[in-house]
Amino acid sequence: MAVLALASCNSENAHKGRVPLAAIGDAFLYKDEVELMYAAYGQGTDSVAFFDDYVERWVAERLFYKKAEENVVSTTEIDNMVENYRRGLILSIYQDRLIDQQLVPDISQDEIAAFYDANESMFELEEPMFKGLFMKVSDKSPNLSRVRAWCMRRGSEDLERLEKYSLSYQSTYESFLEEWRTVADVAKLTPITEYQLSERLKKRETIEFKHDGSTYFVCADTIIHKGDRKPLEMVSAEIVDLLVNSKRVDFIKEKKEALYNDALIKGDVTVF
Numbered sequence: 385m386a387v388l389a390l391a392s393c394n395s396e397n398a399h400k401g402r403v404p405l406a407a408i409g410d411a412f413l414y415k416d417e418v419e420l421m422y423a424a425y426g427q428g429t430d431s432v433a434f435f436d437d438y439v440e441r442w443v444a445e446r447l448f449y450k451k452a453e454e455n456v457v458s459t460t461e462i463d464n465m466v467e468n469y470r471r472g473l474i475l476s477i478y479q480d481r482l483i484d485q486q487l488v489p490d491i492s493q494d495e496i497a498a499f500y501d502a503n504e505s506m507f508e509l510e511e512p513m514f515k516g517l518f519m520k521v522s523d524k525s526p527n528l529s530r531v532r533a534w535c536m537r538r539g540s541e542d543l544e545r546l547e548k549y550s551l552s553y554q555s556t557y558e559s560f561l562e563e564w565r566t567v568a569d570v571a572k573l574t575p576i577t578e579y580q581l582s583e584r585l586k587k588r589e590t591i592e593f594k595h596d597g598s599t600y601f602v603c604a605d606t607i608i609h610k611g612d613r614k615p616l617e618m619v620s621a622e623i624v625d626l627l628v629n630s631k632r633v634d635f636i637k638e639k640k641e642a643l644y645n646d647a648l649i650k651g652d653v654t655v656f
Contacts, residue, residue, distance in 0.1 A: 406439050408446040412535035436631060447498075479636055487635050489628045500616050507614040512567040512582050514608065519546065519601040520573070528599060536590050561605050564618060565604050574600050584608075619639045 403415040426434040448539050456462070478519065500507070517538065521531055531549060534542035543559060550557035556573070567585065569580040575595040584591045586609070591602040608615065647653040 390584065405435070406443050407451065410442065411446060413442045424497075482639065483635060485634055487632065491624050495627060496620055497616065499623050499627060500619070503615055507619050509608055509610055509612045509614050512585070512607070512609045513564045514567065514570075514585065514604040515561050515564060515606045516602065516604040517543075517546070517559045517561060518557070518570055518573055518603075519550070519602070521549075521599050522555070523594065523599055525553040526554065526636050529631050532592065532601065533606045535603045538603060538605060564608075570602060574602065 399412065399414070404412045405415055406413045406420060418435055421438060422431060422434050517535060519526060519531060519535055525531075527549075531546070534546050534549075538561065543561075546557055546559070549555060558573070567582045568578045571581045574581065574593075576584075576593070581591070585602075585604050585607055589604045589607070590602075593600050644653075646653070
């Protein structure tokens with residue numbers, strides 16, 4: 385390997401036993417550094433090619449940086465940017481520690497409900513959704529009238545019967561009475577389009593149709609249409625996050641104001 389052959393000509397004593405692979409001025413790239421990178425990212429690839437490529441990129445990057453330093457005469461702006469970044473990083477870490485140690489953002493259900501009612505436009509539904517169940521049964525299966533009745537009633541015993549029926553006659557059955565599903569997702573289980581299913585659900589909650597030797601049942605227990613407000617249960621976690629962030633902002637604001645007022649009283653700061 386060309387790089388290693390070149391490195392072997394260097395004195396290991398000058399580098400405290402480390403083997404240099406390349407140098408730009410006083411900067412050196414050592415073999416153990418590239419070995420670590422190979423162990424992390426190069427497993428399964430040709431090691432010689434990996435080393436050659438890494439050394440080439442290391443040299444090119446530093447040569448380009450050297451040329452940039454020669455052409456960027458004034459570094460005041462860069463120093464200011466670095467200092468601003470450092471200050472922002474320190475502030476961020478300190479704020480996070482303060483919040484973790486002192487703030488317990490306990491959000492009550494009343495707060496969640498109040499935010500929900502005061503910000504109705506934030507929770508507009510973008511596509512129709514519903515809770516209910518879906519059933520696909522072969523036309524050759526028995527007792528379709530009973531299946532229809534179970535789907536329409538949707539009592540606990542009816543759901544048990546639907547579950548057992550689907551297992552006995554290899555039917556497709558999905559109950560989502562406790563969770564919201566988009567009309568688009570349910571339409572994928574049927575031969576009709578999302579628009580067709582949405583329009584039918586607007587007219588009646590229980591839909592039945594036949595296609596290619598099967599009977600389909602789509603029964604909606606609760607329907608919300610596009611443009612309606614999302615149910616509170618659907619957005620409560622989102623509201624909690626918003627309220628917690630708001631409390632974090634208020635908490636830090638109070639800390640800053642307290643420090644400011646304390647410094648004024650002690651004479652540690654002068655405002656002209």
